[in-house]
Amino acid sequence: MAFLDRYFKFTERGTNIITESRAGLTTFMVMAYIIFLNGSILLGGIAAAKLPVSAGDPIAYAAATALIAGIMTIVMGIVGRYPLALAAGLGINAIVAFTLIAGKGLTVAGAMGVIVIEGVVITVLVVIGLREAIMAAVPLALKRSIGVGIGLFILFIGFVNGGLIVTPQGGSPIVGLAFPTQTAQFVFLLGLLITISLYVLKVRAALIISIFVTTIVALLVGVSKIPDGGLTVTPQWTTLGNFDLGNAFSKLGVITAVLTIFAIMLSDFFDTMGTVTGVAEEAGLTTEDGMVPGIGRVLVVDSVAAFVGGMAGVSSNTTYIESAAGVAEGGRTGFASVVTGILFLFAIFLSPLAAIIPSQATAPALVLVGYLMFTLIKDVNVADVEDGLPALLTIILMPLTYDITVGIGAGFISWVLIKLLKRKWAEVHWLMYAVSFAFVVYFAKDWIQTFIK
Secondary structure: OHHHHHHHOOOOOOOOHHHHHHHHHHHHHHHOOHHHHHHHHHHHHHHHOOOOOOOOHHHHHHHHHHHHHHHHHHHHHHHHOOOOOEEEOOOHHHHHHHHHHOOOOOOHHHHHHHHHHHHHHHHHHHHOOHHHHHHHHOOHHHHHHHHHHHHHHHHHHHHHHOOOEEOOOOOOOOOEEOOOOOHHHHHHHHHHHHHHHHHHOOOOOHHHHHHHHHHHHHHHHOOOOOOOOOOOOOOOOOOOOOOOOOHHHHHHOHHHHHHHHHHHHHHHHHHHHHHHHHHHHHOOOOOOOOOOOOHHHHHHHHHHHHHHHHHOOOOOEEEOOOHHHHHHOOOOOHHHHHHHHHHHHHHHHHHHHHHHOOHHHHHHHHHHHHHHHHHHHHHOOOOOHHHHHHHHHHHHHHHHHOOHHHHHHHHHHHHHHHHHHOOOHHHOOHHHHHHHHHHHHHHOHHHHHHHHO
């Protein structure tokens, strides 16, 4: 016990092993939904690309998602020593599914290869200290706006998966409300009601409970069904090692592939900012200027988790905002993460249930998670044009363009531009100039290619 106290700083942070264990359990319960949701999103993109989907795929994605989340969360607890849990990143997995696979036509392995490459690059940047330097250079308003924008993007996907937001026949307007007339839509609405009700009543594990209850309803009304061969009790591991480092280059060409990897890297690069800062602030572990002591260790683990997730075929793993639930229960150290990680490993044996969970059961969880991320808006001074306008562009362009990178790039470029217009160039860190220029290159990549060919 004395060793654990010293290593995890129980006394220093005013906590104990019982409180940390309870916090770890709480974080797991509010995060367990990702075991089933990650595969639902990835398979949605695969289906949109008209690629074959086998009956065992949901089980394999669920098992691998739980495995990597368990391993990397334990590593975060031991190395990072903060109450932060990791799993397949919502937002990044949507990019993999709907931008890389369905949009650009990469194979599933090729899309995961992009994640492996960008994860390795980010890890190198962490090792040389550049990622931490950029995090320090980016204004807090932009960090939080990124989280808000990703939240709205995820919420939007939830309503699309639930069947309430569709593209009308004729394509105008681009999206519209589909008045519920089908059983599946009513199942989604019931699931949303259950999810919101459980959350409002502060029921722990509201998301995972709502997924299971909605799945039962879906089975009863025929929206979902048990496979003909019944449910297997054995996890499947077909996604592990399913990555291809060369597909993006052969499919897109070297220039486009490099710029695409760069764009995904930027999304993953900044995805952790708002989460780590927000959770650490809630735990009272940040400095007065919003920095997190020892964040270098956290970033190393988070960066390694990116390419490990790609190698496992489940997309980049990243730090989760749901870690705040454990903090609310008193979690202040990495021991809480160790507990969460162990529970994820046990949860591997729940993966066969993924075969019967429909998208209408997981979509409500996306809506609520989107709301939780949206709450970061309260800390952005939107009345100040220097922060407010870049925040607006960051937040709104993510769901409107179905692309997280577009929102991040627009926010960075507009923030730097406004500072220059107000002759406050001295307030802009040189790294902000560099990253903003990189985003300009990214947005102009198609035009640039016309001169290269």
